[in-house]
Amino acid sequence: MSEPITLRRFLTRHAEPGGLDPNLIFLIEDIASACRVIGNRLRNAAFEGNHGLAGDTNVQGEDQKKLDVIADEVFARICESSPRLAALVSEEREDAVWLKEPEGGDYLLFYDPLDGSSNIDVNLSVGSIFSICTVGADGDRDVLKAGRAQMCSGYAIYGPTMMLVLTVGSGVYGFSCEYGTGDFRLTHPRMTIPAETSEFAINASRYRLWDAPVRQYVDECLAGATGPRGRDFNMRWTASMVAEVHRILTRGGVFLYPADDGNRTAGGKLRLLYEASPMALLVEQAGGAATDGQTRILDIAPTGHHQRVPVILGSADEVTRLTDYHTTGATPAHS
Numbered sequence: 001m002s003e004p005i006t007l008r009r010f011l012t013r014h015a016e017p018g019g020l021d022p023n024l025i026f027l028i029e030d031i032a033s034a035c036r037v038i039g040n041r042l043r044n045a046a047f048e049g050n051h052g053l054a055g056d057t058n059v060q061g062e063d064q065k066k067l068d069v070i071a072d073e074v075f076a077r078i079c080e081s082s083p084r085l086a087a088l089v090s091e092e093r094e095d096a097v098w099l100k101e102p103e104g105g106d107y108l109l110f111y112d113p114l115d116g117s118s119n120i121d122v123n124l125s126v127g128s129i130f131s132i133c134t135v136g137a138d139g140d141r142d143v144l145k146a147g148r149a150q151m152c153s154g155y156a157i158y159g160p161t162m163m164l165v166l167t168v169g170s171g172v173y174g175f176s177c178e179y180g181t182g183d184f185r186l187t188h189p190r191m192t193i194p195a196e197t198s199e200f201a202i203n204a205s206r207y208r209l210w211d212a213p214v215r216q217y218v219d220e221c222l223a224g225a226t227g228p229r230g231r232d233f234n235m236r237w238t239a240s241m242v243a244e245v246h247r248i249l250t251r252g253g254v255f256l257y258p259a260d261d262g263n264r265t266a267g268g269k270l271r272l273l274y275e276a277s278p279m280a281l282l283v284e285q286a287g288g289a290a291t292d293g294q295t296r297i298l299d300i301a302p303t304g305h306h307q308r309v310p311v312i313l314g315s316a317d318e319v320t321r322l323t324d325y326h327t328t329g330a331t332p333a334h335s
């Protein structure tokens with residue numbers, strides 16, 4: 001059996017159409033290096049005394065874990081020397097960090113250095129999410145880009161196998177980190193999400209806070225084979241968006257973090273620029289769909305670096321059904 005190709009070989013020879021800008025390849029390779037280092041720091045966290053809280057809060061008022069801070073520093077340190085990277089926007093930093101005077105075609109990197117970090121201390125899968133857009137014109141310091149402007153998005157998942165999953169705008173590809181060499185090799189070509197699924201993911205403890213369309217959808221799933229959906233559904237919740245999206249890219253499903261009475265004033269739970277948008281691009285590129293309930297996530301015009309939005313993503317049929325419930329409020333026919 002021939003060896004799976006490396007990330008570099010994929011990016012230089014297999015990306016289409018017409019090949020990728022070498023500076024984009026350098027940046028993606030820097031991101032892969034940062035994720036490799038973060039994976040190692042996670043693995044050694046107990047020995048290095050890096051579990052637990054950092055003792056500070058981030059810009060959104062959330063308690064930072066020591067590893068949130070470490071992962072953010074690793075991302076910035078490794079990526080900031082990338083030749084045409086103009087700015088970084090991180091979950092852990094209030095403002096964009098400008099690295100050079102922006103020129104048209106330079107890159108902007110958005111990242112959540114450690115997503116699902118409440119799972120670190122219980123040793124469950126966490127991840128890093130990233131998104132890359134370009135600077136419009138010389139001197140343009142606008143980083144509020146709609147998701148459809150992304151050139152590339154992806155995540156690293158630190159699970160039983162460390163993986164990097166990405167799209168450069170045509171299909172979704174998964175690379176597993178080879179133990180020993182540390183190489184990311186293509187093990188999951190053309191990841192696709194089936195349109196149909198019988199698995200959903202939502203934090204059900206928020207049931208009392210949900211709007212009617214979400215309650216209706218979940219009630220119908222829970223009713224199983226004798227309910228209006230006519231079949232049984234399974235439920236999963238890992239409380240780590242990267243792990244949920246990875247499961248959906250692997251075997252289908254639908255993930256919801258909707259607007260509810262507890263998060264509506266904040267706009268939702270998940271952040272648009274470095275959580276919802278990059279995941280929405282991956283999900284669409286894999287044949288799925290992503291919405292805030294009314295609007296395609298990739299069409300939302302951002303209004304702030306840390307803006308939050310409701311998120312519903314995954315298998316297209318279920319996302320369409322949920323969108324119908326939100327937009328028409330109609331009680332659907334059996335299916």
Ligand code: FDP
Nearest residue numbers: 115116117118119203239240241242
């Ligand atoms: P976390 O706060 O631990 O970083 O990004 C937010 C996020 O995790 C998602 O990864 C995850 O899906 C969600 O929050 C978990 O929310 P709950 O605490 O409501 O379960």
